[in-house]
Amino acid sequence: MRTNLFLTLLLVACGPAPDKPVEPMIAFPTEWVDLTHAFDANTIYWPNNPTGFELDTQYNGMTPGGWYYSSNQLSAPEHGGTHMDAPVHFAEQGNTAERVALDRLIGPACVIDVSEEVGEDADHLISVAVVEDWENRHGPIPPNSILLFRTGWDRYYDDRVKCLGTAEHGEAAIPQLHFPGIDPELAQWLVDNRKPRAVGLDTPSLDYGQSTDFRSHRILSAQNIPGFENVANLDRLPPTGAHVVALPMKIKGGTGGPLRIVAALPGS
Numbered sequence: 098m099r100t101n102l103f104l105t106l107l108l109v110a111c112g113p114a115p116d117k118p119v120e121p122m123i124a125f126p127t128e129w130v131d132l133t134h135a136f137d138a139n140t141i142y143w144p145n146n147p148t149g150f151e152l153d154t155q156y157n158g159m160t161p162g163g164w165y166y167s168s169n170q171l172s173a174p175e176h177g178g179t180h181m182d183a184p185v186h187f188a189e190q191g192n193t194a195e196r197v198a199l200d201r202l203i204g205p206a207c208v209i210d211v212s213e214e215v216g217e218d219a220d221h222l223i224s225v226a227v228v229e230d231w232e233n234r235h236g237p238i239p240p241n242s243i244l245l246f247r248t249g250w251d252r253y254y255d256d257r258v259k260c261l262g263t264a265e266h267g268e269a270a271i272p273q274l275h276f277p278g279i280d281p282e283l284a285q286w287l288v289d290n291r292k293p294r295a296v297g298l299d300t301p302s303l304d305y306g307q308s309t310d311f312r313s314h315r316i317l318s319a320q321n322i323p324g325f326e327n328v329a330n331l332d333r334l335p336p337t338g339a340h341v342v343a344l345p346m347k348i349k350g351g352t353g354g355p356l357r358i359v360a361a362l363p364g365s
């Protein structure tokens with residue numbers, strides 16, 4: 098039996114059997130990988146954000162009625178932690194968060210591991226050459242793939258200095274940002290030649306930390322391609338065959354937002 102039953106609604110039609118009603122059956126994958134960092138007070142945000150993720154207790158305890166109840170209030174910038182960049186983030190006519198089609202957020206993944214090329218180089222730009230090398234081994238990236246780059250940088254996610262290049266806050270800290278990102282030449286090559294559904298990576302931004310013009314963001318946004326940043330656990334995905342489900346908070350008019358991204362492993 099083929100195993101690519103990804104979210105396929107199977108109607109088990111057994112022919113007319115009035116005494117046995119037709120039972121719908123939904124076949125879900127059995128092996129999921131969570132590609133999301135949990136949000137908390139240490140979640141990584143751009144240095145110029147005045148506040149980060151805040152979770153305040155509204156109530157936690159026994160009620161006068163005798164039952165337990167708890168509820169929090171949360172606030173956070175849109176862009177931080179594992180999150181989506183909606184195209185409007187860098188393209189005025191691009192889709193806002195709630196308008197990003199589900200078709201852009203769910204689909205087959207190509208996972209390009211560039212961690213060896215990156216090593217400890219916090220200013221590394223992921224190049225066209227490594228993608229071509231990946232294609233020589235795994236075949237051309239099919240159109241409408243969700244492209245995920247693994248730099249290995251998520252190993253530093255809990256260390257603000259190593260992850261961002263600086264632990265300082267404020268505008269003055271921005272020139273001190275150092276982490277790998279996508280070479281704008283690669284972004285252009287991808288939109289011209291591979292037409293990805295979405296593009297993500299395991300660093301805080303599609304553009305590398307030292308970028309001052311955010312060209313990779315602009316190139317992808319101009320094609321209404323959403324970005325996924327600070328993606329986790331990409332080492333657990335095969336180069337091809339996984340399916341990604343990336344569902345950001347549906348913020349009306351949002352330029353992005355917190356993202357829950359998971360992947361179903363092939364054959365599960």
Ligand SMILES: [Zn+2]
Pocket residue numbers: 176177180181182326353
């Ligand atoms: Zn962002």
